[in-house]
Amino acid sequence: MGGPNLEVFKFAIYVFFPVAMMLHYGDPDWYRKHVLTYKDRIxxxxxxxxxxxxxxxxxxxxxxxxxxxxxxxxxxxxxEEYSS
Known part of the structure; x- marks a missing residue:
């Protein structure tokens, strides 16, 4: 069907996609900017x-x-705020 090249590509996606997401969303600066700003609202x-x-x-x-x-x-x- 797809051959070994397709299997290597799928394996690369399965391994590197979670690692890339962890690197992006696990960054402390990203957490400080996007999560902590909404903490007080939640x-x-x-x-x-x-x-x-x-x-x-x-x-x-x-x-x-x-x-x-x-x-x-x-x-x-x-x-009071609504009537003003």
Missing amino acids: FPPDERLVTTLPTDQSALKAELSKIRERNAERRAKER
């Missing part, structure tokens, strides 16, 4: 992460009220 900042979960009902209600206040502030800010 993941919340560390100060907003809740690492200790509420264990009783009063702590849960307090946490929910904080979340609701934050959401209300954000909605008010968005409405």
